[in-house]
Amino acid sequence: xxxxxxxxxHRHPGLLAALLNRISGLALALFLPAHFIVLGLALSGAPALxxxxxxxxxxxxxxLEAGLVGxxxxxxxxxxxxxxxxxxxxxxxxxxxxxxxxAFAFFFGLLFLLSAEIGG
Amino acid sequence: MLELEIWRGGAIGRFQTYRIPTRxxxxxxxxxxxxxRTEAPTLAYRFACRVGMCGSCAMMVNDRPRWTCRxxxxxxxxxxxxRLAPLRHFPVVKDLVVDMAPFFAKWQxxxxxxxPGPAPATEFATVxxxxxxxxxxxxGIECINCGVCYAACDVVGWNPDYLxxxxxxxAWTLVNDVRDRARAAARLAAVxxxxxxxxxxxxxxxxxxxxxxxxxxxxxxxxxxxAMRAALAGTR
Amino acid sequence: xxxxxxxxxxxxxxILAVAVAVHLVVIIHAVQQGLTIGAILxxxxxxxxxxxxxxxxxxxxxVHAPIGLRTVLAEWFSxxxxxxxxxxxxxxxxxxxxxxxxxxxxxxx
Numbered sequence: 212x213x214x215x216x217x218x219x220x221h222r223h224p225g226l227l228a229a230l231l232n233r234i235s236g237l238a239l240a241l242f243l244p245a246h247f248i249v250l251g252l253a254l255s256g257a258p259a260l261x262x263x264x265x266x267x268x269x270x271x272x273x274x275l276e277a278g279l280v281g282x283x284x285x286x287x288x289x290x291x292x293x294x295x296x297x298x299x300x301x302x303x304x305x306x307x308x309x310x311x312x313x314a315f316a317f318f319f320g321l322l323f324l325l326s327a328e329i330g331g
Numbered sequence: 332m333l334e335l336e337i338w339r340g341g342a343i344g345r346f347q348t349y350r351i352p353t354r355x356x357x358x359x360x361x362x363x364x365x366x367x368r369t370e371a372p373t374l375a376y377r378f379a380c381r382v383g384m385c386g387s388c389a390m391m392v393n394d395r396p397r398w399t400c401r402x403x404x405x406x407x408x409x410x411x412x413x414r415l416a417p418l419r420h421f422p423v424v425k426d427l428v429v430d431m432a433p434f435f436a437k438w439q440x441x442x443x444x445x446x447p448g449p450a451p452a453t454e455f456a457t458v459x460x461x462x463x464x465x466x467x468x469x470x471g472i473e474c475i476n477c478g479v480c481y482a483a484c485d486v487v488g489w490n491p492d493y494l495x496x497x498x499x500x501x502a503w504t505l506v507n508d509v510r511d512r513a514r515a516a517a518r519l520a521a522v523x524x525x526x527x528x529x530x531x532x533x534x535x536x537x538x539x540x541x542x543x544x545x546x547x548x549x550x551x552x553x554x555x556x557x558a559m560r561a562a563l564a565g566t567r
Numbered sequence: 568x569x570x571x572x573x574x575x576x577x578x579x580x581x582i583l584a585v586a587v588a589v590h591l592v593v594i595i596h597a598v599q600q601g602l603t604i605g606a607i608l609x610x611x612x613x614x615x616x617x618x619x620x621x622x623x624x625x626x627x628x629x630v631h632a633p634i635g636l637r638t639v640l641a642e643w644f645s646x647x648x649x650x651x652x653x654x655x656x657x658x659x660x661x662x663x664x665x666x667x668x669x670x671x672x673x674x675x676x
Contacts, residue, residue: 225535250669253676489642529573562574
């Protein structure tokens with residue numbers, strides 16, 4: 212099923228938007244508990260948090276983090292599109308709207324990746 | 332030559348290949364009719380008006396639900412190969428013929444019928460065409476229940492309870508029919524329960540494929556707004 | 568999905584729209600400035616605006632995520648029913664507890 216969906220998604224922007232929203236949502240939902248647990252380390256003081264985050268201070272982790280920032284931006288943008296269609300009766304040129312959501316997500320993901328220094 | 336892979340059988344079956352001459356301005360309906368007359372006399376398929384008015388001829392043409400009478404072979408199969416299958420998400424009766432009963436059952440479950448109530452009006456209702464409700468109803472009123480949107484919708488495949496775009500679109504036209512207020516609450520409950528309008532994920536396959544250029548996506552969005560208002564009013 | 572869950576999903580989405588917009592800006596600002604953990608924590612320490620905003624963020628996410636997951640589990644994994652609902656409710660509670668704890672940790676650090 213999934214292969215056929217992906218093939219069809221490239222010709223159907225509404226389906227693509229729905230799949231992107233769903234995948235990014237799943238990624239965020241799975242990531243959140245870990246994020247909260249890591250931040251909770253601050254209860255043991257700032258050095259505890261700093262020590263843990265030093266472990267993630269490498270290019271691979273930065274790229275994955277950029278992916279998460281991109282996923283957040285993507286879910287946000289696709290979600291706003293849905294809210295506009297559902298609550299504001301927004302009519303759109305779907306391909307344009309979905310492209311804008313993707314561009315928004317890439318912008319934030321890339322901006323994060325390029326800004327986050329390793330060892331900073 | 333035009334090569335057609337046509338589904339033969341019921342739920343269990345296989346695609347069988349036929350070859351017929353390519354003809355000028357050939358429609359898919361022309362092609363399948365020629366196959367039935369010259370090569371496969373037992374092939375079952377539906378059509379009626381053959382001029383794009385009745386919606387009987389809907390089937391999957393190269394994995395896209397369409398009316399065969401309004402689909403040019405040259406457009407649908409530029410490489411001369413057609414794959415014909417029965418409409419997706421419907422039980423198959425035989426070959427290209429599907430059972431429309433579940434589709435209409437969902438139509439009824441969505442209260443897709445005019446319900447004037449126990450005391451119908453005795454005067455004609457005056458409904459100016461420019462009113463928002465009339466315009467909303469007009470946008471969806473031309474549906475002829477061909478089933479193309481139902482076949483196109485992925486959520487119909489994922490969620491067996493989902494009422495589907497046609498039934499929900501019809502419900503929305505009735506929500507906007509100012510003469511039909513008798514059982515409005517019952518209709519709203521029907522379209523906001525399991526398989527109701529909330530299950531639409533705005534893929535917009537229905538709006539893309541509707542041969543009557545109806546946009547069920549926006550009708551369903553209207554139902555969602557109604558559902559939200561009712562849910563929020565209920566909690567106040 | 569029913570009307571109540573749908574309304575909860577959309578209302579929480581509206582709250583998240585604001586919270587995520589703020590969070591994205593904060594994230595980019597922090598990495599652009601090259602802020603250290605200590606620098607970030609000094610900004611959040613005793614910051615009531617932070618605690619209230621991020622507290623609401625956590626609660627909205629704790630409502631929004633399980634409802635979304637419920638739909639995905641039903642449609643793509645054919646898993647629905649009371650057990651799934653209880654587990655998802657537990658997940659929502661987990662998110663709320665862990666998230667508020669995290670916000671508090673960052674507020675107090």
